[in-house]
Amino acid sequence: MRFHEYGGIEVLRVEEVPRLVPGPAQVLVEVRAAGIQPGEAHIREGAPHARRPATFASGQGSDLAGVVVECGPHVRGFRVGDEVLGFTHRRAGHAQYVLVDDVHLVSRPAGLPREVAGALYVAGTTACAGVFAVDPGPEDTVVVSGAAGGVGSLAVQLARLRGATVIGLASEPHHAWLEKHGVLPVTCGPGTAERIREASGGRVDAFIDTIGEGYAALAVELGVRPARIDTIRDGKAATEIGAPTYGEGAAASAVVLGELARLAARCRPEVPIARTHPPEAVQEAFRALERRHTHGKIVLRP
Template sequence: MALAVQFDEYGDIDVLEVRDVPAPRPGRGEVLVRVEAAGINPGENAIRLGALHELFPASFPSGQGSDLAGRIEEVGPEVPTWSVGDEVIGWVDTRASHAELVVVPAEHLVRRDPVVPWEVGGALFVAGTTAHAAVEAVGAGPGDTVVVAGAAGGVGSLAVQLARRAGATVIGLASESNHDWLADHGVIGVAYGDGVAERIRAAAPGGVDAFIDTFGDGYVDLALGLGVATDRVDTVIDFAAAARTGVRTAGNAESARAEVLDDLAKLVAAGELDVPVAATFPLTEVRAAYRQLMLRRTRGKIVLLP
């Protein structure tokens, strides 16, 4: 038996339960991973609420979670690439990583460098691939000025760094308490709220070339009002605004590949990508973890430690 997060119906955070369930077994092309860390994400909250039922319907009881880092405990048939005891970073598409044990396709894993903390590895896949896709979608490069909304959040904190690595000048919209962190990463911090358009124009007198929205709440319209072309605006959250305006919606799905995850993990190991972890919670406190996440005020990621 092993602990796993499950829910039996759509609803608020209180529908989440931590249950003792039969330990899963790997099949052909799969391995069993004992999870050391698993990130949580706003999209999981939306799925649990039923807000994404048309796109991602749940069958009950439903598990939860994509991100993971851990040790391989058992190897299924036809898996020549991994061995018991290997330390890995990866993901599942089965909503199952918020658990002590999870079955993972072998091709969804990359090797964990020991210098990468467990909680960082366990938080990397969703936020990292989403940020990667967004930066690629807007074509950030040398000579560009790129604005990132939600610049201190799980996705935004990585997007600002990847855009800087691409050679762009980056303006990060975040609370003033995060401006020092942004400055330490070569990003110009600008406070959000009333007057934000004027503050962006003051910080970018030559204009804004691209805009990445990781927060929603009107930032697509702000980007277009700043004169950014629709094909250089990407939102990873405000799909209604994207449907209305024609801006891009590239995110996790566009970069959900092991080679992208491996590149990100190597950047972390080399000290070239900082993955801030705002808080960690034991698996049994999954409700508290999501309550903190939904305040939308954390710098970086919140991670479960089974």
């Protein structure tokens, strides 16, 4: 999947390129599942150009799961035929074959579906970083915005595993899933602050914001200390109030991914898969993502 200029979904192309050869500590993975992220759409549109300009033709994608087909001579711990999951920082995950540094791979646990494995890295490590940032415990009430999305659906479960009371902001069609996972659902939209106060009994200790749109300011309005507000989508608000912006990069390691994979293999947390698309339907996959309101992850699967 490549694009030759910044733009909308229409600039994405499926192209044939030469198969790559692993370097000394690299593994060539035949991809069987690859998640898509909102951040990839922002990169394609040119939003981070000033900080991280694209080199055209540019690929995209970081999450992946698949089968090892070739190893470099210095690779240890993996061999041809192994089922793996991992990540790449080279904007290259949406491809038939991907070169991955061996330190960015882990073995796929038995019982972990490929589509879950291929969608775990960005959403999972971002959720881990957010929960780590606000450090919830059994005495805390935590609010998560975008609680049914790719990151939010994992963050609410990880906070519950720490024993916290969790309030999840989501549209009504997702309330039953949140309740099933021990989360108090609250409808987002006008009157959200009042509904949160009612659900929490008037006390909110921490806030994980996965979608921006003023939720960091809402957390302050609810009386949450800035040190316990984490936002992955509103850096400007975080700077103004002094809140952390811990996201994927704060937990970007194979160690964290491996532990998440082991937990997810036991559905603790459950990783919801909203839908899958064949790679040639990548444009439709991103259209579904940009409609927002999906529950969980969208995955490319050959």
